[in-house]
Amino acid sequence: MPPMPxxxxxxxxxLPPEIGRRRTFAIISHPDAGKTTLTEKFLxxxxxxxxxxxxxxxxxxRRTRSDFMAMEKDRGIxxxxxxxxxxxxxxDDAYRFNLVDTPGHSDFSEDxxxxxxxxxxxxxxxDGAKGVESQTQKLFEVCxxxxxxxxxxxxxxxxxxxxxxEIIDEIQENLAIDVTPASWPIGRGRDFVGCYDLLHDRxxxxxxxxxxKVAETVAIAGLDDPRLAEHVPAELLDTLREELExxxxxxxxxxxxxxxxxxxxxxxxxxxxxxxxxxELMAGIAEYGPxxxxxxxxxxxxxxxxxKVAGFVFKVQANMDPKHRDRVAxxxxxxxHFERGMKLxxxxxxxxxxxxNPVLFLAADRELAEEGWAGDIIGIPNHGQLRIGDALTExxxxxxxxxxxxxxxxxxxxxAGDPMKAKHLDKALDxxxxxxxxxxxKPAIGSGHIVGVVGALQFEVLASRIELEYGLPVRFxxxxxxxxxxxxxxxxxxxxxxxxxxxxxxxxxxxxxxxLTRLQWDIDRIERDYPDVRLSATKEMM
Ligand code: G4P
Numbered sequence: 311m312p313p314m315p316x317x318x319x320x321x322x323x324x325l326p327p328e329i330g331r332r333r334t335f336a337i338i339s340h341p342d343a344g345k346t347t348l349t350e351k352f353l354x355x356x357x358x359x360x361x362x363x364x365x366x367x368x369x370x371x372r373r374t375r376s377d378f379m380a381m382e383k384d385r386g387i388x389x390x391x392x393x394x395x396x397x398x399x400x401x402d403d404a405y406r407f408n409l410v411d412t413p414g415h416s417d418f419s420e421d422x423x424x425x426x427x428x429x430x431x432x433x434x435x436x437d438g439a440k441g442v443e444s445q446t447q448k449l450f451e452v453c454x455x456x457x458x459x460x461x462x463x464x465x466x467x468x469x470x471x472x473x474x475x476e477i478i479d480e481i482q483e484n485l486a487i488d489v490t491p492a493s494w495p496i497g498r499g500r501d502f503v504g505c506y507d508l509l510h511d512r513x514x515x516x517x518x519x520x521x522x523k524v525a526e527t528v529a530i531a532g533l534d535d536p537r538l539a540e541h542v543p544a545e546l547l548d549t550l551r552e553e554l555e556x557x558x559x560x561x562x563x564x565x566x567x568x569x570x571x572x573x574x575x576x577x578x579x580x581x582x583x584x585x586x587x588x589x590e591l592m593a594g595i596a597e598y599g600p601x602x603x604x605x606x607x608x609x610x611x612x613x614x615x616x617x618k619v620a621g622f623v624f625k626v627q628a629n630m631d632p633k634h635r636d637r638v639a640x641x642x643x644x645x646x647h648f649e650r651g652m653k654l655x656x657x658x659x660x661x662x663x664x665x666x667n668p669v670l671f672l673a674a675d676r677e678l679a680e681e682g683w684a685g686d687i688i689g690i691p692n693h694g695q696l697r698i699g700d701a702l703t704e705x706x707x708x709x710x711x712x713x714x715x716x717x718x719x720x721x722x723x724x725x726a727g728d729p730m731k732a733k734h735l736d737k738a739l740d741x742x743x744x745x746x747x748x749x750x751x752k753p754a755i756g757s758g759h760i761v762g763v764v765g766a767l768q769f770e771v772l773a774s775r776i777e778l779e780y781g782l783p784v785r786f787x788x789x790x791x792x793x794x795x796x797x798x799x800x801x802x803x804x805x806x807x808x809x810x811x812x813x814x815x816x817x818x819x820x821x822x823x824x825x826l827t828r829l830q831w832d833i834d835r836i837e838r839d840y841p842d843v844r845l846s847a848t849k850e851m852m
Contacts, residue, residue, distance in 0.1 A: 324615075325601050325602075325614065328683050329601060329614050329683050329684050331403070331404065331405050331601070332405070332406045332601060332602050333405055333406070333407050333408070333430070333599045333600075333601070334408040334410065334430050334602060334642070334686075335407070335409060335429050335433060336409070336411070336425060336426060336428075336432050336433070337349060337411075337433045337434075337435060338422075338426075338433070338435070338446065338449035338453065339434065339436065339446060339449075340436070340437070340440070340443035340444065340445040340446045341445065342437070343435045343436055343440070343443070343446070343466075344435055344437065344466060344582045344583070347465075347582040347583050348433075348435055348465065348582040349411070351582055351585055351588040352407070352588070353394065354585075355398065355588065355589055356398055356592075357396060392410070392411050392625065392627065392640060393409070393411065393640060393671045393689070394408070394409045394411070394671050395407065395671060395686065398592050398595075400593055400596050400597065405596045406685075406686075407592075407595070407596075408686055410425055410428055412425045412426065421747075422449065422452075423452050424624050424713060424746065425624065425625065426449075426452050426453060426456060427456070427624050427642075427712055427713050428624040428625075428640070428642040428687065430600045430601070430602060430603045431458055431459045431460070431600055432449075432460050432461075433460070433461045433463055434449075434460050434461070434462045435463045435465050436464055436465065436477070436481075438464045438465060438466045438469070438471030438472060438477065438579070439469060439470060439471050439472060441476075442480050442481055442485060450485050453572070454572065456712070458572055459570050459571075459572055459599065459600055460575045461575065461576055461578070461595060461598075461599070462481065462489070462575045462577040462578070463578050463580060463582075463591050464477060464578070464580070465580060465582050466581060466583075467495050467498075467502050467580060467586070468502055468518070468581040468583070468584055468586070470498065470499040471495075474494065474553065474579070475553075475557075475560075477577075478491070487573060487574065487575050488562050488573060489561065489562075489574070489577050490561055490562050490563060490564045490565075490574055491508055491557055491561060491576070491577055492507070492509050492577060492578045492590070492594060493506065493507050493509075493514070493578050493580075493590060494506045494508060494550065494553065494557065496546050496550050497546045501546065502516065502581075503515060503516065503541070503542060503543075503546065504525060504586070505578075505586075505590075506530075506533075506550060507527070507590060508554075509564065509576075511530055511532060512527050512528060512529050512530050513527065513528040513538065513541055514526070514527050514528075514586070514587070514590065515528065515541060516581065516584055516586040517584075518584065521583060521585060525586050525587070525589070528541060533550075533551055570600055576598070578590055578594065601614070601685065602614040602683075602685030605622070605642075605644040605645075606710065606711045606712050607620075607701070607709060607710045607711060608708070608709045608711055609708075612644045612645045612710075613645060615684070616645040616646055616684075617647075618646050618703070619645065619647065619648045619654065619702075619704055620644045620645045620701065620703040620704070620706070620708055621641040621644050621688075621701070621702050622641065622642055622644065622699065622700065622701050622702070622710040623639045623640065623697060623699060623702075625640040625698065625746070626639050626697065626698055626746060628694075628741050628742075628745045636691050636692070636693065637693065637696070637745070638689040638690065638691050639689070639690045639696035639697075639700070640688075640689055641687065641688050641689075641690055642686075642687055643683065643684050643685065643686050643688065646684060646704070647681065647682075648665075648682040648683070648686075648688065649680070649681050650665065650678065650679060650680050650681065651664065651665070651666055652664075652665050653665075654702040654703060655702065655703050655704065655705050656695060656701075656702060657700065657701040657702070657703060657707055657709065658697070658701070659695065661695075663692075663695070663702070667690075667691055668682070668688045668689065668690050669689040669690075669691070670686075670688060671687070694741070694744060698713065698744070698745075698746045715746075715749075715849045717749075717762070717793070717794050717796070717847040717848065718748070718749045718763050718764055718794055719762075719763075719764055720762065720763050720765070720769070720792075721751075721761070721791050721793075721794060722761055722769060722788060723759065723760050723761070723787050724758070724759055724760075724761050724787075725784065725787065726782055726784055727782065727783035727784060731782050734781075734782050735780075735782060735784060736759075737780070738775075738776045738782065739761065739819075740819060742775075743818070744819070748761050748772055749761065749762035749763070749794065749818060750762075750819050751816035751817065751818055751824055751826065752816055753815070753816040753826070754808070754812050754813075754815040754816060754817070755812055755815075760789050760791065760816060760826065761786070762794055769786045773785075773786060791826040791827055791828055792828040793826070793830075793833070794824050795824065795825045795827075795833060795846060796818075796822060796824055796825075796846050796848075796849040797824065798843070798844040798846060799844055803840060803843050807839075807840045808823055811825070811836070814826050814827055814832065818849075822849065825845050833845055
């Protein structure tokens with residue numbers, strides 16, 4: 311077996327056209343930077359919706375719990391927003407975009423991280439007045455772990471924004487990535503007239519009167535072209551010339567390899583709400599963005615052009631229809647040409663599954679997926695067999711790697727309001743654990759469960775969902791523990807440690823041992839007394 315290369319191949323001109331035309335990406339941003347607005351414009355230009363204003367999912371940060379529950383009721387819409395497919399045509403080339411939604415709220419960050427395992431690139435949206443914000447930075451770090459190529463969109467240029475060099479410097483310094491301007495803004499705030507497209511030498515002019523109108527573009531033969539003066543006021547033109555000269559001297563030129571390796575990000579300036587700069591960004595993804603990439607797996611990586619179908623579950627959404635307790639597993643196809651009705655092997659259980667009702671998500675609609683190619687995201691309705699991290703193949707025992715599970719930062723114990731219904735609670739907790747909505751630990755001593763989440767809002771959401779979906783009122787109470795660490799190491803060493811520390815041990819819903827404590831001192835003690843045992847804050851899902 312050949313050794314796994316450290317870096318995945320990025321540039322694939324030899325891919326079959328059906329696969330080569332696919333672009334699977336996510337948008338990352340700090341809440342309020344404009345992700346929802348940008349998504350909506352993508353769908354508009356992708357022909358997936360007819361007019362702006364149809365995507366009502368608002369930035370999640372501003373969602374209160376009641377908004378969240380209302381959204382839950384309306385699951386059809388929120389689920390279809392998890393992955394959206396649409397076409398983008400550029401000249402004679404028709405691209406298929408798969409946009410995977412990353413929930414923006416920090417309470418759901420684990421879900422967000424996992425989502426990023428399903429994409430080949432990310433668009434980072436920043437607010438031109440605010441620059442790099444905390445959530446952008448966090449999400450960026452995850453992209454970096456995966457060496458994802460990043461395209462940057464600096465939004466809200468129609469408003470007072472920071473100096474262009476300052477924004478670029480901030481990205482370079484805070485995120486330690488080189489930045490190359492794909493476009494350059496002309497004027498700022500009220501005086502913003504548009505951008506100079508450095509990749510195609512043309513002028514893009516913003517129409518403030520019509521927010522849904524695509525920018526007018528004027529072909530320009532370089533910065534000395536007299537046509538520039540017809541469209542740009544003289545003082546802005548002088549500044550533009552000066553700034554571009556400086557930019558060319560100080561900033562790196564676009565280099566596709568550096569971009570694909572994740573060490574250089576091209577930046578576009580625009581205004582999503584005014585539809586400005588959006589199509590240029592889409593063209594950037596189409597022309598330079600990576601096609602479906604090989605996926606890391608054991609015992610070998612999976613290349614998209616392989617003839618056989620293989621894919622992995624990166625997200626599970628349950629109770630889309632509470633009457634049927636059905637779940638939809640979102641599968642990223644890693645290779646091959648999938649056709650509806652195919653029988654695939656569910657590697658974990660070694661059972662065959664006939665995939666007869668796969669769904670494809672098109673903006674607010676979903677439809678039966680008759681086929682899918684490497685890079686596509688399909689939803690598979692099931693009754694709980696499919697879990698995050700599971701592989702589906704045409705028989706090969708593949709295990710996709712790199713889908714992380716994070717240690718929860720908040721732990722609480724949970725009790726059923728009605729003790730007779732403890733069984734229902736077990737079932738509900740199992741379901742949430744499988745969905746990845748919470749970690750559920752069963753202590754080795756005593757009864758009950760300890761539930762761990764990444765953000766506090768999740769306890770409330772869980773309590774509401776258990777009541778709504780299982781008719782069971784529950785109470786979350788402070789637990790004696792505050793940290794959870796997965797226990798790794800040779801069986802004998804792990805068993806010995808567990809035997810001596812039973813009061814700290816619990817098992818997660820896969821049966822793996824977890825060390826619970828409220829003191830860092832305990833963690834240090836275990837590491838000192840049991841040198842073969844490792845306590846870790848993440849666990850790779852199988
Ligand atoms: P998010 O998903 O990243 O959280 O951001 P979202 O798109 O919801 O945008 C956040 C706010 O910023 C919205 O205003 C939106 O209209 C505004 N916005 C988005 N793009 C631009 C832009 O290019 N220029 C300007 N000036 N504003 C922009 P809101 O008042 O919070 O909501 P709404 O009532 O306008 O929907």
